[in-house]
Amino acid sequence: MHRSAPRLSRILACAAVPVMLVVAGCSSDSGDSKDTDSSTSPSTQQSAPSVEPAKFGSLPDACGSISRKTIEDLVPKAKSKGGTPDRSSDTATRGGCAWNGLDDKGVKGSQYRWLDVSFTRFDSDQSLGSGAKRATAEYTKQIAKSQATEGAKKVAANPATGIGEQATAVVYTLTKTSEDFEYATVVARTANVVVSVTYNGAGYAGAKKPAAADILKGAQTAVKEAVSKVGTDAGTGKSSATPSAKATGKATPSAKATAKTTAPAKASSKTTATSRPKS
Secondary structure: OOOHHHHHHHHHHHHHHHHHHHHHHHHHHHHHHHHHHHHOOOOOOOOOOOOOOOOOOOOOOHHHOOOHHHHHHHOOOEOOOOOEEOOOOOOOOEEEEEEEEEEEOHHHOEEEEEEEEEEEEOOOEOOOEOHHHHHHHHHHHHHHHHHOOOOOEEEEEEEOOOOOOEEEEEEEEEEEOOEEEEEEEEEEEEOOEEEEEEEEEEEEOOOOOOOHHHHHHHHHHHHHHHHHHOOEOOOOOOEOOOOOOOOOOOOOOOOOOOOOOOOOOOOOOOOOHHHOOOO
16 A cells, blocks of 8 residues: 555546646647737738829811911911821820921912921829829920931920910921921820920022021920910810829820821922922
8 A cells, every 4th residue: 555655646647647737738738829820910001102193185187287377478388288197006195297388489489388297195103103204304305306407407496385384386497309398396295295386487589587486486386376376176175174083004106107207309490389299
């Protein structure tokens, strides 16, 4: 009987060891669970702010953006008073139109004129920026391109006030077919749309070339009309200055040729407007 008591004590002591290990194990698991919960807490990072929507979601009809009266004043004897539209695969982002004509005055010579208008619209894009920001970059690019016209002389660029949100007029002379042409290009931006007008002219068969001031004034008149058409559906007067639904993608390049004009072949004073090659 005296031998059984110590033996019983040893058995009970050994049985208690697993219980303590189990308790310790549970305590350790509880700590791991707590750490896991803290590591999966919601992130405090915030999403990037969205860009402002583009103001204009469409473009006006380029050939209808300048009035018939202005066309008659700036391009006498225009071959097509309705203009020749540019080819574009996406008229919602890019469009243009051109007019040209030769006013034959017989023994007094002839006066040639060319007028061109173009529109470029940009949508807002999360990765590229707002439509207005993208249009501003295009505005700057078009001014630089006009200033860098090959063969241009007496190039000058100055701000043009009262046209859109910002505008610049670039004037220069260019010799073609042995005649001096006076050029004026006015580039303007209104919100997410860039409008550009180029007007040029020359005298043939002894006629004097047009005054540079008159060419500039004509370009400014035309671009003001074109800018005023942005945000207005042609022929309806309804405003289309609503945020653009299109949020991605760059403006589709126009199929329009980079050269604005090709001077008509020099001819005698008796050459009629219809027989002169198209500029």
